Amino acid sequence: MRKITFTIKRFDGKKEWLQRYDLPYENGKTLLWALTKIREEQDPTLNFTSACRHAICGSCAIRVNGNSFLTCKTALDEILETFQTDDLNCEPLGNFDVVRDLVIDWKPKLEKMKVVKPWIIPKDTGTPASGFKQSEQEFQKIASPTDCILCGICASECTQLSVNQEGYLEPFILNRAYRFAVDSRDAAPEEHMKPVLDHDLWKCVHCMQCVSQCPKDINLSAEIAYLRQETMKMGETQNLGARHAYAFHDDVKNKGRLNEMTLPMKTEGVVKTAMKRVPFALRMISKGKVNPLHMPKEIEGIQGVRKIYEYAKGVDQ
Structure with missing residues (x-):
């Protein structure tokens, strides 16, 4: 008889250990079914969370073989086929504090979320009786971001968050900032966006893990790009991220390519570049990787x- 081996990372509040469970294979089951069967038939001390069983509450997310999944939504057969193995390693979501076994602590994250004011700041127009009407087009702007179920998968997969827990905001918090900033009923979009800028908005490295793993297919990367653009429109152009973006923009527009010698100076300034980058630049020059005398010329077809650029500017307006 085919058996699936689950190696689960356990935690009792003080110590961690790995525990193995063998489960007879059954066709058409979910990961949540497997965890429930282990707890009911083999080990009642195993801790995990679940509620709706319909990918609505977001409470059952864990990591399996290094990737995050909603256990209620994910078919066991899909996992076995994806990883081409009957050995599954289960652990709690990454970038969260662990309470016990597969149970994570959400309280610090929800407290952190308050900085973006995840609620509508109402306009003066409208009354409790009339409400605040939206057009179909206005509603569609918030339809997808509102689908977020706070499962935590995007945070678990975030490569920036894994090295910058204190400074960076979780992707689902960025989602909340975006969702209320674009809501036509909101009177103060900047109050949702400014705190995001103050928490390393430009540190996102576009790894796309939050997008590819999101069980609701929310385009978090596009939301982050929007927040960056809007903060620049608000006049927040003197931070490193905005200056780096403008340096790219101007180099490509002027020459059709980047000038790697001047890019750091445009981003960080001459003094900081001299203090931080010169030793590295000298090593690059000594290895023949950079020619300090080379000044890029306009590429062929620069007019195109x-x-x-002109077309994009018109679309943006």
């Missing part, structure tokens, strides 16, 4: 590049 500039037409794309």
Whole structure:
């Protein structure tokens, strides 16, 4: 008889250990079914969370073989086929404090979320009786971000969060900032976006893990790009991220390519570049990786590049 081996990371509040469970394979089951069967038939001390069983509450997310999944939504057969193995390693979501076994602590994250004011700041127009009407187009702007169920998968997969827990905001918090900033009923979008800028908004490395793993297919990367653009429109252009973006923009528009010698100076300033980058630049020059005397010339077809810029500018307006 085929058996599936689950190696689960246990934690009792003080110590961690790995525990193995063998479960007879059954067709058409979910990961949540497997965890429930282990707890009911083999080990009643195993702790995990679940509620709705319909991918609505978001409470049952864990990591399996290094990737995060909603256990109620994920078919066991899908996992076995994806990893091509009958050995599954289960652990709690990453970038969260662990309470016990597969149970994580949400309280610090929810407290952190308050900085973006995840609620509507109402406009003066409208009354309790009339409400605040939205057009279909206005509603569609918030339809997808509102689908977020706070499962924590995006935070678990976030590579920036794994090295910057204190400074960076979880992707689902960025989602909340975006969702209320674009809501036509909200009177103060900047009050949702400014705190995001103050928490390393530009540190996102576009690894796309939050997008590829999101069980609700929310385009978090596009939301982050929007927040960056809007903060620049608010006049927040002197931070490192905005200056780096403008340096890219200007180099490509002017020459059709980047000038790697001047890019750090445009981003960080001459003094900081001299203090931080010169030793590295000298090593690059000594290895023949960079030619300090080379100044990029306009590429062939630069006019076409500039037409794309003009087109993009018109679309943005």
